[in-house]
Amino acid sequence: xxxxxxxxxxxxxxxxxxxxxxxxxxxxxxxxxxxxxxxxxxxxxxxxxxxxxxxxxxxxxxxxxxxxxxxxxxxxxxxxxxxxxxxxxxxxxxxxxxxxxxxxxxxxxxxxxxxxxxxxxxxxxxxxxxxxxxxxxxxxxxxxxxxxxxxxxxx
Numbered sequence: 001x002x003x004x005x006x007x008x009x010x011x012x013x014x015x016x017x018x019x020x021x022x023x024x025x026x027x028x029x030x031x032x033x034x035x036x037x038x039x040x041x042x043x044x045x046x047x048x049x050x051x052x053x054x055x056x057x058x059x060x061x062x063x064x065x066x067x068x069x070x071x072x073x074x075x076x077x078x079x080x081x082x083x084x085x086x087x088x089x090x091x092x093x094x095x096x097x098x099x100x101x102x103x104x105x106x107x108x109x110x111x112x113x114x115x116x117x118x119x120x121x122x123x124x125x126x127x128x129x130x131x132x133x134x135x136x137x138x139x140x141x142x143x144x145x146x147x148x149x150x151x152x153x154x155x
Contacts, residue, residue, distance in 0.1 A: 002060065002061055002062075002063050003059060003060055003077070004059055004060065004061055005059045010050065010056060010059060010077055013049075013080070013081070014047050014048075014049065014080065014116060014132055015047065015048050015049070015050065015051045016046055016047055017046045018030060018046055018047065018048035018050070018051060018052075018053065019031075019038035019046075020038070020053060020054070020127070021052055021053055021054030021055065022054045023053065023054030023055065023056070023057030023058055023126070023129075024054075024057040024058055024060070024123065024126075027057075027126040028054070028126060028127065029053035029054045029056070029057045029126045029127070029129045029130070030048050030050065030053030030054070030126075030127070030128075030129050030130050030131055031126075031127045047116070047131070047132040047133075048119070048130045048131055048132060049077070049080070049119045049121075049130035049131075049132060050129075050130040053129050053130045056129070056130060057123060057126065057129060060123055062123075077121055079118040080115075080116050080118055080119075080132070082115050082136070083113060083115070084108075084109050084113065084115065084137055085109070085110045085111055085113075086106070086107065086108050086109070086110065087106075087107045087110050088104060088105070088106050088107070089104065089105050089107070090102060090103065090104030090105070091103050091104070103144070104143075104144050105141060105142070105143050105144070106141070106142040106143075106144070107139075107140075107141055108137070108139065108140045108141070108142070109137050109138065109139040109140065110139070112139040114135060115135065115136040115137050116132045116134070116135060116136060117132070117133070117134045117135070117136050119131050119132045119133070
């Protein structure tokens with residue numbers, strides 16, 4: 001698809017409580033993500049890249065290969081922001097000269113910030129246009145512990 005407006009004006013953040021709306025060709029866009037308070041169904045999560053998926057669909061058009069000279073296969077809309085903080089905390093203790101005990105914990109996505117997969121932007125699938133349906137990196141904690149033995153020769 002080819003954007004008919006500046007793509008940065010379409011936004012690149014998650015909107016909550018979004019219901020599908022009528023758009024291009026009279027179809028309902030974003031209805032797969034209908035959340036609470038959406039009629040007639042409320043089976044989705046209500047998150048969408050666009051606050052009004054129907055209006056966003058009107059900002060795109062099908063490529064005219066003979067007039068545009070391109071096929072429109074680029075990505076005119078920027079994806080969702082992504083940030084993540086991983087950390088490691090560890091302690092190494094020596095026993096005599098030959099034995100070491102190391103205990104550590106690895107924290108992934110330390111602050112449990114939600115990062116979503118980029119939504120579908122296929123204008124040919126109106127019900128999923130802009131719907132944000134899954135999470136990219138859930139928080140996790142890995143704990144490790146091991147003993148290290150250092151072999152040294154005695155003189």
